[in-house]
Amino acid sequence: MPLVAGLGELGYFAAYHPATTDAQSAAYLTGFVLVMLGLVVAGPWLTMAAARTVARWTSRPAALIAMRRLGDDPRAGFRSVAGLVLALFVTTATLSIMSTINANRDALNGAPEVRKAVVATSLLGPEQSALLPAVPDGVVARARAVPGFEGMALLHDNPAGIGASRYGRERIVPVLVRCSELAQIPVVGHCAPGAVVAAVDRNDVLDLQAHPDKEWPSAPVTAEEVAGLPVAIVYATTDDSPAAKEQLRTLFTVEFPSYLARMAEDWSSEGQKKLQGWRRLADAVLLTTLPIAGCSLAVSVVAGLSDRRRPFAMLRLAGAPLRLLQRVLGLESALPLLAVSALAIGTGFAAAELFLKSQMRYDLVSPGPAYYGLTGFGLAASLAIIASTLPLLKRITGPEAVRNG
Known part of the structure; x- marks a missing residue:
């Protein structure tokens, strides 16, 4: 049937x-x-x-x-x-x-904690060649010197697929982050007790939601090995002051030209436009089908x-x-x-x-x-x-x- x-x-x-x-x-x-x-x-x-x-x-x-x-x-x-x-x-x-x-x-519009963040991600997708091999120490120092800066973590690519899972036929590969850095951005979650490196779901980092209670599984790699992997996401948090967020976004845009640096407001405006389009489509469907x-x-x-x-x-x-x-x-x-x-x-x-x-x-x-x-x-x-x-x-x-x- x-x-x-x-x-x-x-x-x-x-x-x-x-x-x-x-x-x-x-x-x-x-x-x-x-x-x-x-x-x-x-x-x-x-x-x-x-x-x-x-x-x-x-x-x-x-x-x-x-x-x-x-x-x-x-x-x-x-x-x-x-x-x-x-x-x-x-x-x-x-x-x-x-x-x-x-x-x-x-x-x-993003959870209140997420609205304090500035995130830089690759414009070209998760391919290894498109990612930053590393973030210079000078850039990290300049970010920390921004008034209103609170914390920053570098989320690294995971070419070996450590901690990968499956959703149907889709293979979900997490990004890797050192627990010492993850502790600086608690909005994303935290490591298990005693863990050195965590495997974090990329979608949960970029979904505009806060996950402070999320305990990420540990990854069987050392902090030194993770530091040698390309950087997939740069995640920084601020005191929510516009000046701090704009300075960090400008810094990331200049230093990482192949990446897109955005705040929660940028993502939310795109989401609002898409959702508004879906609402108009739903209204058109309802106003058309029921009278007919x-x-x-x-x-x-x-x-x-x-x-x-x-x-x-x-x-x-x-x-x-x-x-x-x-x-x-x-x-x-x-x-x-x-x-x-x-x-x-x-x-x-x-x-x-x-x-x-x-x-x-x-x-x-x-x-x-x-x-x-x-x-x-x-x-x-x-x-x-x-x-x-x-x-x-x-x-x-x-x-x-x-x-x-």
């Missing part, structure tokens, strides 16, 4: 994702498209299962008639709500991803009613009350909507969880009141659309609708 295949593909790439951004985008896009196709394929089956379940537990005539028709032709029952179900899936996945990013980056899905629902319900006006007219002539027929029509539309919407919402959460785990290593966070309010409004509006079509039943099921020709 495409739904299982799509979630399976997303799950596969959560553990084994391609190394390039383009390949990852193609993989996730394929997975999400398969999930949406799976929802469309699974919708009629779920509609039929729900109808049969309700039929076993009800004795009301309207419910029995509606459930019998849905059980006999679940595709027709699901067709009217297919657009809204897909909109709910897209909405759930989009807002879940957005809310999780917001929750994990509530410090897009609502219009699709209205057209489908009216078209279905028009196609069945003769059977409904004959039921009215046979003595069936109009209110009974309206309840039949309402149940036929509402049951697929509610049953398959639950599947779409759950699938949206699952797809968002797999994406966040693989791309950002975040745990899914509840979307919050805005999502639940929007979902409730969407479902309520859909039920209102269904209810608004019921008065048509009286107008198009008169005796003239039974005549032949």
